[in-house]
Amino acid sequence: TQLLEQSPQFLSIQEGENLTVYCNSSSVFSSLQWYRQEPGEGPVLLVTVVTGGEVKKLKRLTFQFGDARKDSSLHITAAQTGDTGLYLCAGGSYSGAGSYQLTFGKGTKLSVIP
Amino acid sequence: DTGVSQNPRHKITKRGQNVTFRCDPISEHNRLYWYRQTLGQGPEFLTYFQNEAQLEKSRLLSDRFSAERPKGSFSTLEIQRTEQGDSAMYLCASSSKQPGIYGYTFGSGTRLTVV
Numbered sequence: 001t002q003l004l005e006q007s008p009q010f011l012s013i014q015e016g017e018n019l020t021v022y023c024n025s026s027s028v029f030s031s032l033q034w035y036r037q038e039p040g041e042g043p044v045l046l047v048t049v050v051t052g053g054e055v056k057k058l059k060r061l062t063f064q065f066g067d068a069r070k071d072s073s074l075h076i077t078a079a080q081t082g083d084t085g086l087y088l089c090a091g092g093s094y095s096g097a098g099s100y101q102l103t104f105g106k107g108t109k110l111s112v113i114p
Numbered sequence: 115d116t117g118v119s120q121n122p123r124h125k126i127t128k129r130g131q132n133v134t135f136r137c138d139p140i141s142e143h144n145r146l147y148w149y150r151q152t153l154g155q156g157p158e159f160l161t162y163f164q165n166e167a168q169l170e171k172s173r174l175l176s177d178r179f180s181a182e183r184p185k186g187s188f189s190t191l192e193i194q195r196t197e198q199g200d201s202a203m204y205l206c207a208s209s210s211k212q213p214g215i216y217g218y219t220f221g222s223g224t225r226l227t228v229v
Binding site: 004030031033035040041042043044045048050088090092094095097098099100101102103104105106107 | 217
């Protein structure tokens with residue numbers, strides 16, 4: 001069974017601060033995706049990382065995939081209140097039937113206080 | 115393109131009743147997935163369709179659950195004889211040929227409460 005552990009589980013910070021959240025697994029994934037979910041809504045894809053060691057930047061968000069493709073981090077610079085939400089990492093792998101399945105972590109609930 | 119649409123958004127039902135949810139994926143996506151998310155957890159895989167064929171089912175999908183995707187368009191998820199443990203957000207997602215690159219597009223989900 002593939003498991004993804006995210007830390008911290010909860011994070012409350014002041015607007016303007018920087019933060020990093022982590023996603024760790026003992027399994028290797030073909031790719032790793034980060035989603036953001038707001039209450040009562042479905043997750044929305046932020047980024048996909050595929051290559052070990054890959055770094056992707058999306059405005060104030062920086063995503064990194066570990067060299068061994070087992071872990072990832074999300075760094076937010078100068079957090080804004082609009083960044084508040086649940087951040088989910090999901091490891092992707094193809095099953096025997098050919099479906100690309102995502103294994104999600106429990107998420108990091110981020111609150112950015114004005 | 116209005117994204118992935120799910121109906122109803124909320125459903126409250128009494129234990130033992132049957133419920134059915136509908137998902138309309140993005141029209142050009144041939145892959146459709148159902149996930150379930152309980153409070154404080156990430157989504158968990160339930161089942162996968164490629165076109166009209168149901169190719170994979172999780173062990174979470176007990177025999178009270180059935181999913182269909184007639185003609186490879188919309189999909190329905192039915193739960194028979196609901197139990198309180200079925201209370202969750204049921205999420206539908208669709209993807210293109212390269213979900214490993216472009217990810218899933220999720221709907222807003224159907225929140226089921228079994229009382």
